Amino acid sequence: MNKIKLTAISTTVVERDHAVITGDGFVNSAIPGWTNCEVNVVINEAMGAKFCQLLVTLNKATVLKGTTEATQIFFYVIDGSSEVIVDGKTHQLTQGSYVYIPVNKNYEFKNASENTKFLTFHKTYEFLEGYKIPDVIVANQSTVNQNIYCDDPDLLMQNLLPDQDNFSFDMAVNIFTYNPGANLPFVETHIMEHGLIYLQGQGIYRLADKWYPIKKGDSIWMAPYCPQWFGALGKEPAVYIYYKNVNRFPIKP
The missing domain is CATH 2.60.120.10 (Jelly Rolls)
Incomplete structure (x- = not known):
């Protein structure tokens, strides 16, 4: 029996204001x-x-x-x-x-x-x-402390760069940990741009008006003002490391 390799199937999605890159087309x-x-x-x-x-x-x-x-x-x-x-x-x-x-x-x-x-x-x-x-x-x-995010002990944030204390930095890199079942407390919509990759776990990400299953190894791009929300699924924490731009004027002074 011949085995057919389905080379036209990919879970990667690229939209105007977001992308989910799963690595199957690198x-x-x-x-x-x-x-x-x-x-x-x-x-x-x-x-x-x-x-x-x-x-x-x-x-x-x-x-x-x-x-x-x-x-x-x-x-x-x-x-x-x-x-x-x-x-x-x-x-x-x-x-x-x-x-x-x-x-x-x-x-x-x-x-x-x-x-x-x-x-x-x-x-x-x-x-x-x-x-x-x-x-x-x-x-x-x-060596970086985990801080509780939005008063929820199941949401933990590590700031790898001292951007909150030092305006010399115009970029932030954080590690966000969601304990099993945890989720963002609201749909974020903001001027900052994001790029991230999942280091562990899985969950559901809302980007704009679409919903995506996400797992370890997947990467996401979010343009400014792209509505975004995440909820962790499964029995282990969901962890991602992400970039955002910070500490500069929203328009050139």
């Missing part, structure tokens, strides 16, 4: 200075976003080397380990580690374990008069 991209690795451009300006989100798979021969110019980069280790040299210092990274590299910095990632996976967020830095460019940050999510 095609490799090449980035100058990033060698011996797989790079998937998940979110980008080509779809209407004002930032970029990548998934990168590294191996022992991988080298990610470059200089940030107009764009800052946030690296997060989803799985595996690597070494990074930035600002003249060498750091060992493991699962949950993250590196924030501001503009005008040289960086090099190397000596990764096989099948190490990175998430990256890239955003053009918006200078703000009276505030200096942020410093390099190398840390691990395990």
Whole structure:
């Protein structure tokens, strides 16, 4: 009996103000200075976003080397380990580690374990008069406090960048944990743009007027003012890491 491979089926959806990217249609991209690795451009300006989100798979021969110019980069280790040299210092990274590299910095990632996976967020830095460019940050999510969100102990937020206390930052990266059965207390509609990937669990996401089943490994883009809501399903927490733009004028002064 012949087996038919259904190559025309995908759960990825791209709309005017949101997208759900499930990874079943990824095609490799090449980035100058990033060698011996797989790079998937998940979110980008080509779809209407004002930032970029990548998934990168590294191996022992991988080298990610470059200089940030107009764009800052946030690296997060989803799985595996690597070494990074930035600002003249060498750091060992493991699962949950993250590196924030501001503009005008040289960086090099190397000596990764096989099948190490990175998430990256890239955003053009918006200078703000009276505030200096942020410093390099190398840390691990395990050292970041979980704060209760909207007075609900089943909603827990980790702020990986000190954006709430430092207007030098024009981007935030947070990890949001929903305990089983937890959900956002209202449908959010706001000027901030989001990019995210699920690290654990599953649930239902409302984007605009549509509803999507979401699971570990899925990524989402939300344009400004896209109505959004999420509810966790299943017996384990649903966890995602997400980007948003913050701390700048909604219109140029």
